[in-house]
Amino acid sequence: MGKQSTKSVKDLLFGDLWEYAPAPQGTDFVELDERYGHYIGGEFVGLDSEETFDTINPATEEKLATISVADEATVDRAVKAARKAYDNHWSKISGAERAKYLYRIARMIQEKARNLAVVETMDGGKPIKESRDVDIPLAAAHFFYYAGWADKLDYAFPGATIKPLGVAGQVIPWNFPLLMAAWKIAPALAAGNTVVIKPAETTPLTAMLLAQIIDEAGLPPGVVNIVNGAGATGAAIVNHDDIDKVAFTGSTQVGKIIQRAVAGTGKKLTLELGGKGANIVFDDAPIDQAVEGIINGIFFNQGHVCCAGSRLLVQENIADEVIAKLKQRMSTLIVGDPLDKNTDVGAINSREQLDRITELVGSGVDEGAQKFQPKCALPDTGYFFAPTIFTDVTPSHRIAQEEIFGPVLSVLTFRTPDEAVKKANNTPYGLACGIWSDKGSKLFRVAGALKAGVIWGNTYNKFDPTSPFGGYKESGFGREGGVQGLLAYLEVR
Ligand code: NAD
Secondary structure, three states, X not given: OOOOOOOOHHHHHHOHHHOOOOOEOOOOOOOOOOEEOEEEOOEEEOOOOOOEEEEXXXXXXXXXXXEEOOOHHHHHHHHXXXXXXHXXXXXXXXHHHHHHHHHHHHHHHHHOHHHHHHHXXXXXXXXXXXXXXXXXXXXXXXXHHHHHHHOOHHHHXXXXXXXXXXXXXXXXXXXXXXXXXXXXXXXXXXXXXXXXXXXXXXXXXXXXXXXXXXXXXXXXXXXXXXXXXXXXXXXXXXXXXXXXXXXXXXXXXXXXXXXXXXXXXXXXXXXXXXXXOEEEEOOOOOHHHHHHHHHHHHHHHHHOOOOOOOEEEEEHHHHHHHHHHHHHHHOOOOEOOOXXXXXXXXXXXXXXXXXXXXXXXXXXXXXXXXXXXXXXXXXXXXXXXXXXXXXXXXXXXXXXXXXXXOOEEEEEEEOOHXXXXXXXXXXXXXXXXXXXXXXXXXXXXHHHHOOOOEEEEOOOOOOOOOOOEOOOHHHEEOOEOXXXXXXXXXXXX
């Protein structure tokens, strides 16, 4: 017989047993240039005279590379390259030919997955297990999926006459840098358009690695052009006269500016904006499974997810049990070095984002909600925020209405399904919700009443290229993913 442990069951379950030895992901094989410019007309370009900014690792605050800023003239050059490629080549070749390039890009993303995952984590702060297991595989999957459609567009919209739009201008955010690039580029190219895309200023690196992949894949010059910069560069793309379509993913605030800028120009527009998703947990739900889903829904990627389940609506009679289990589970989350393979919650993407989270969490306390954070030692350098849960939240609190975009969960209760639906719909947004119930009929009835573009049943944050994604209300319009995602890049008559 072995020596008997003197530890309590609680200690055994939530104490030492959960302390993992460090499992750092090596970075020796990562080769980054000191400076990145743009990828225009099949060439890597960048002028010494251009303005620059540094991209840093938010977990260490160390500089990773210097990045050029594209001004209006550089954006114009990229749009001209895209137009030339569209007129002379891309709109003329068959769908099967376009598919070959897309398949090649997908396979090359798979081949270079490890490098891409590590760079994504270094530049953006997300845990390596997410960039490795979610972002990069899904980015490849999007290219594979739309490669499959490229020669079957007539079957996608039977009986209709379809035509590509021309040159697409695309602007993307920092929370899923490579994946958002794939969401934008793959359907546009499959449908026969050429693109000018701008990554977010805090996460330009995997876009530049994608440019290298596109170059090695032999994509004809000008079909994909990637320019770096911040808001002014994005605005130069949006406002360029020779852009036929604007696709934007980012904040609702910037989405509104873009909608105004595009109004009356004849440019087609799709907007994927912010969210304030709710997980609705009924008293007949599988509670432990729901707790895991709630944790995944808000602490996954530090809550830097537009469709994050940042609100929990829990039926009143099980609220105490669910909240207790949530707090216990939060206490086992590993917060820290994003390059450690055990880390659950990595670094906040930037100082600005950390300040915004801190300000909104402060407003929650000031407005009277109860804050809980598990004991966790945050690293001394870098931008980190402890997983946070608020109880005693009312629907009018800022933390119940505004997108925090951080690892912060606001808990509200409800008594009836109707009250749950009313509370879930009571925000300016309408991007995502999760419903947890043992009863299929309840699940479908509630789903039908929710004003959200994406609704998960007994799960959360599951993505697939075949499934359309998009919002209602201030979460935007248009769909990405699935056959619907092609519509954003085609004229269908
Ligand atoms: P942001 O709106 O600040 O920036 C997004 C992009 O727009 C960046 O590339 C930025 O440089 C550019 N930009 C800024 N000002 C611009 C302007 N005036 N004209 C053109 N481009 C401009 O958003 P962010 O902070 O990078 O990203 C977080 C936001 O993105 C959150 O609100 C999140 O919900 C949203 N998001 C939505 C989805 C979705 O699918 N609905 C997906 C991911 C992120």
